[in-house]
Amino acid sequence: MEDQLTAGTGVRTRHAVVVGGSVAGLLVARVLADHAEQVTVVERDRFPDGAEPRPGVPQGRHIHVLLEGGQRALEELLPGLVGELGEQGAPRVGMPEDLVQWQNGRWFRRLPATSHLFTGSRPQLEALVRRRVLADPRIRTVEGTEVVGLLGDSRRVRGVLVRERGAGAAKEARRLEADLVVDASGRGTRAADWLAAVGAEAPHEETLDTGLAYATRVYKDTGGRIGRDHLGYYIMPNPRQVYGGVALPVEDGRVLVTLSGLRGSEPPTDEAGFEEFAGRLPHPVLRDWIAGAEPDSPVHGFRQTANIRRRYDRPGRRPAGFLAAGDALCSFNPVYGQGMAVAAIGAVALRRALSDPRRTPTTFRVQRALFDASRQAWDISSGSDKKMPGARGDGLRSKPGDKVAGWYLERALARYTGDPVVGAALRSVLTLSAPLGVLFAPKVVRAVLFTPQAATPLEPPLLREGG
Numbered sequence: 301m302e303d304q305l306t307a308g309t310g311v312r313t314r315h316a317v318v319v320g321g322s323v324a325g326l327l328v329a330r331v332l333a334d335h336a337e338q339v340t341v342v343e344r345d346r347f348p349d350g351a352e353p354r355p356g357v358p359q360g361r362h363i364h365v366l367l368e369g370g371q372r373a374l375e376e377l378l379p380g381l382v383g384e385l386g387e388q389g390a391p392r393v394g395m396p397e398d399l400v401q402w403q404n405g406r407w408f409r410r411l412p413a414t415s416h417l418f419t420g421s422r423p424q425l426e427a428l429v430r431r432r433v434l435a436d437p438r439i440r441t442v443e444g445t446e447v448v449g450l451l452g453d454s455r456r457v458r459g460v461l462v463r464e465r466g467a468g469a470a471k472e473a474r475r476l477e478a479d480l481v482v483d484a485s486g487r488g489t490r491a492a493d494w495l496a497a498v499g500a501e502a503p504h505e506e507t508l509d510t511g512l513a514y515a516t517r518v519y520k521d522t523g524g525r526i527g528r529d530h531l532g533y534y535i536m537p538n539p540r541q542v543y544g545g546v547a548l549p550v551e552d553g554r555v556l557v558t559l560s561g562l563r564g565s566e567p568p569t570d571e572a573g574f575e576e577f578a579g580r581l582p583h584p585v586l587r588d589w590i591a592g593a594e595p596d597s598p599v600h601g602f603r604q605t606a607n608i609r610r611r612y613d614r615p616g617r618r619p620a621g622f623l624a625a626g627d628a629l630c631s632f633n634p635v636y637g638q639g640m641a642v643a644a645i646g647a648v649a650l651r652r653a654l655s656d657p658r659r660t661p662t663t664f665r666v667q668r669a670l671f672d673a674s675r676q677a678w679d680i681s682s683g684s685d686k687k688m689p690g691a692r693g694d695g696l697r698s699k700p701g702d703k704v705a706g707w708y709l710e711r712a713l714a715r716y717t718g719d720p721v722v723g724a725a726l727r728s729v730l731t732l733s734a735p736l737g738v739l740f741a742p743k744v745v746r747a748v749l750f751t752p753q754a755a756t757p758l759e760p761p762l763l764r765e766g767g
């Protein structure tokens with residue numbers, strides 16, 4: 301069959317290549333190792349020994365929360381990892397209990413937690429995943445090496461062209477043959493060019509861009525204000541309030557502060573400007589915390605935050621044996637904290653698609669499974685971003701039913717901060733640990749449609765409810 305995932309009927313993949321050795325690439329390699337004789341991860345960086353930031357993952361300096369849906373998927377792929385995160389000091393933060401959190405003009409009640417985030421640094425999580433995945437002798441890495449193209453033609457991929465990083469275009473690219481290639485090279489993937497160069501069609505890129513920019517700085521909590529009665533601050537932007545601010549602890553006791561602003565209201569990356577920007581948040585609580593804390597890094601900015609999904613799920617002249625995963629398939633506005641979770645959920649979907657005894661794993665079918673795994677996160681981030689002022693892109697188009705769903709969701713969001721039933725249901729959906737359907741369970745529908753909005757704190761609730 302032409303679309304068969306790997307060449308050669310009925311045999312295991314002999315050699316699979318994964319492009320990119322970050323969270324998505326490593327987890328894909330973990331899954332493929334059970335279905336291939338050898339997996340090679342090609343990574344343009346050299347991996348650091350431990351939990352260090354690296355140039356290929358510039359977003360790694362910014363806050364990275366691990367949502368509950370991602371924790372479950374990671375645990376399924378790498379049993380014991382979540383426990384290890386805790387043992388290595390990654391803070392576990394209960395929502396809404398542990399956070400001073402503001403959304404849509406209201407402070408959340410500090411009700412008992414129904415969901416937990418891990419807030420350790422991105423380099424720490426990646427290092428723990430890397431150590432476990434690369435311990436598998438079936439997986440090898442080629443580091444300091446960039447994939448620059450595909451081998452094969454528009455019908456079947458036969459490997460990749462690689463070049464040592466920094467070798468320059470003059471040095472001829474090397475061939476690395478494989479019967480399966482997975483692109484996990486992140487949101488900046490060049491796969492569209494690689495596909496065009498072998499005569500295949502690039503997928504349509506659906507985009508929705510609010511122009512949100514991040515600026516992040518590390519602080520020492522010299523006053524010890526985070527960690528006793530609350531573990532962080534979380535202020536989300538909304539269509540009427542374009543600024544965001546989050547402060548969360550990482551594994552070494554320091555605190556990352558990320559400020560954000562939509563297009564035209566981007567946070568500056570100079571030190572004085574950063575502090576001044578914190579004063580634009582709807583309440584001074586985070587600005588005041590910053591004023592009493594000790595800066596421990598420069599300010600780092602980041603601006604590529606568009607939601608982009610590459611529609612490999614739509615038919616097109618594309619080669620068998622080529623898949624896209626992680627951010628290279630679907631990347632999100634990071635303010636919703638979803639990308640790593642979706643990378644893990646996608647890897648679980650890949651495992652299921654490859655192991656399904658009832659269906660031949662064709663390229664299209666497996667790609668579709670990966671795509672479907674990102675659908676809920678896309679609906680959440682694009683659904684919210686559509687309403688933001690200045691949002692651009694073809695993801696803005698509305699679908700039939702959007703109006704009714706939007707009306708219901710508005711009512712649910714109005715109750716999110718104060719109603720325990722609606723709060724638990726929405727939180728489980730937004731943390732990707734339950735499907736959207738839980739919002740339509742009878743008790744949730746009753747609370748959304750018939751219960752008046754509960755009172756919420758008028759000032760930032762620095763203590764737990766009843767505390």
Ligand SMILES: Cc1cc2nc3c(=O)[nH]c(=O)nc-3n(C[C@H](O)[C@H](O)[C@H](O)COP(=O)(O)OP(=O)(O)OC[C@H]3O[C@@H](n4cnc5c(N)ncnc54)[C@H](O)[C@@H]3O)c2cc1C
Nearest residue numbers: 320322324344356359364365447486626627634637639640
């Ligand atoms: C500012 C910001 C904040 C974020 N916050 C969160 C958060 O709170 N929670 C969350 O879950 N997610 C968050 N994300 C998303 C998260 O960073 C990604 O979804 C996650 O890293 C998975 O990405 P990936 O592995 O697909 O790609 P990446 O992590 O971007 O990695 C791509 C890898 O491919 C390598 N590479 C690229 N091109 C080539 C090539 N040609 N050849 C070889 N190697 C190549 C790169 O060096 C890199 O190692 C955030 C993203 C941003 C931008």
